[in-house]
Amino acid sequence: MVPVVYHPDYLSYNFGPAHPFSPLRLEMLWTLLEALGYAPDPLRPPMATRADVLRVHTEAYVAHVEAASRGEPLPDAEAFGLDTPDVPIFLGMDPAARTLVGGTLHAARLIASGQALSVLQLGGGFHHAHPSRASGFCIYNDLSIAIRALTDAGLRVAYIDIDVHHGDGVQAIHYDEDSVLTLSLHESGHYLFPGTGFIDEIGEGRGQGFSLNVPLQPFTDDQSYLETFERVLPHALVMFRPDVLVVQCGADAHFQDPLGDLLLTTHAYEHIFRRLKALAAEHTGGRALFTLGGGYDFDATVRVWTLLYLILQDLPLPDRLPIDWRIDWEQRLGCSLTPTLHDAALPLSVSSARRQQIAQQNVQTAQRLMDRISYYWY
Template sequence: MVPVVYHPDYLTYCFGPEHPFSPVRLEMLWTLLEALGCAPTPIRPPEATRADVLRVHAEDYVARVEAASRGEYVPDAEAFGLDTPDVPVFPDMDRAARILVGGTLHGARLIADGRATTVLQLGGGFHHAHPARASGFCVYNDLSIAIRALTDAGLRVAYIDIDVHHGDGVQAIHYREDTVLTISLHETGQYLFPGTGFIDEIGEGRGQGFSLNVPLQPFTDDESYLEVFERVVPHALVMFRPDVLVVQCGADAHFQDPLADLLLSTRAYEQLFRRLKALADEHTGGRALFTLGGGYDFDATVRVWALLYLVLQDRPFPERLPLSWRIEWEQRLERPLSPTLHDTARPLTLTPERRRQIAQQNLHTARRLMDTLAYYWY
């Protein structure tokens, strides 16, 4: 069994009932695993300490998060990305963020200490947080804090981000490092937040050639996404020779997601999770830390993350989702839910010519990226 890190207090990371980054997603996921009869006995992690957070974040930023969390007026809060529509302040925000950071960090320490090989953190994935700035619903960057613990242990880390948004915070933090490879596949920043993640962002100094970005065209479908993934990720891992993978498994590239325009199905996610697991077996002896991330359609997000759990645990998929679970959540959400783990609805239908154009653009992007990086790799 793959160890699962989870704490009920993850649900305290809540920006309010109308905010898209809702803890309801985690509550739904956990109750679904219970209804399926496969809920794990989770490892309850300790909170990350202030010192843990300061391994990545600036002191003046952390002090402002703490002050805002106590209800104090912070006059320059917006300069630090706080008290904004994306990251509104809520009581005890600092502790809520540190609990989630603690989960990802604990997973990394289990791997670094040899107590686990693969770990699933049922939370986290806050890839937009910068050293001195909150951004994109992210206060502290749990991923980079965990990566720092792994590199402190002498491990080379390959970070793979399949969230629909560019993993800009993780990239920025490790941009000058040659012990961390960052790979982000995302909808192009030409159209989508955070407006970064282009192929010329390849790292600086010792880190040149160790930041890889695959900006994808809107309406990219399963076939094109998986083709580009295979063009880039396996070859990058061969080049880098990592000791461990850290994977951010955002579910917002799904076609039902309201905040982006990629068209992945749950079938594509299943293939991605199986491929990532195989790549870990091939390149790191199975050492991999998986986290959650974005995902703003409750129905799609919960099913994608349930797939992640079942794939990692080598468990069979149910033919249908439990009726009692669906009825309860349909009443709470006041909307219908898919009756099966895999999609029953269909994504937006494009003309064959438009699909071909998008696939060609994506393939061209992947080729340009690999051609650019060949200079640094060989």
């Protein structure tokens, strides 16, 4: 079984009931795994230390997060990305964020020490946090802190980001490093936050050629996404020869998600997760760290992450979800939930001509990216 890292205190990362980044997503996921009879016996990680966080973040930024966490007035909070609609201040935000960082870092240390090959962190994935500012619901960048631990151990890290939003923070932190490959497949920044992640962002200095971005057109469907995925990722791994994968498994490219415009179904996610598992076996001997990430439709996000968990554990996929679990959560949320693990409805209908145009644009993007970085690879 793949070790699972989780702590109940993850739920304390809470920007309030009206904020889209809700801890209810994790609570729903955990209770669904329990209802299916597959709840893990998780490893409870230690909280990341201040020194751990400072491996990536600046002293001034961490001090501001700590002050905000204590409720102290901060006239310059917005200069550090704090006290904004995306990252409102809440009491205890520093330990809440460090608890989640601790989970991802613990998973990395298990892999670096040889105690585990593959680990699933049931949380984390805060890919927008920058060294000196919060952004996009992200306070501390758990992914880059974990990547630092892996590279400190002499491992070459391929970071793969399937969130609908560009993994800008992780990219920026490792932009000049040749021991970290960052590869993000996301909706184009022409249409979606954070407005970055274009094919000309390829790294700098020693890191040139090790930052890869695949900006996808809005309304990209399963077939086009998977075709683009295959045109880039396997070749990048062959070139880079990683020792370990770090994968941010955002679920917000699903067609139901309110904060993105891609049209992936759960069938695409099943294929992606199985493919990532196979690529890890092929290129890293199975070494891989998986985290969660974005996902803002409760119904879709929980089903996508349940697929991730079941596939990593080689467990059977149920057709229908437990009815008692579904009724309970429908009452709590005040909305209906899909009764099956896979989607019961179809995505927004796009005309055949438009679908072909989108697919062609995505193929051209992938080809331009590969042409651009081949200079640095060969």
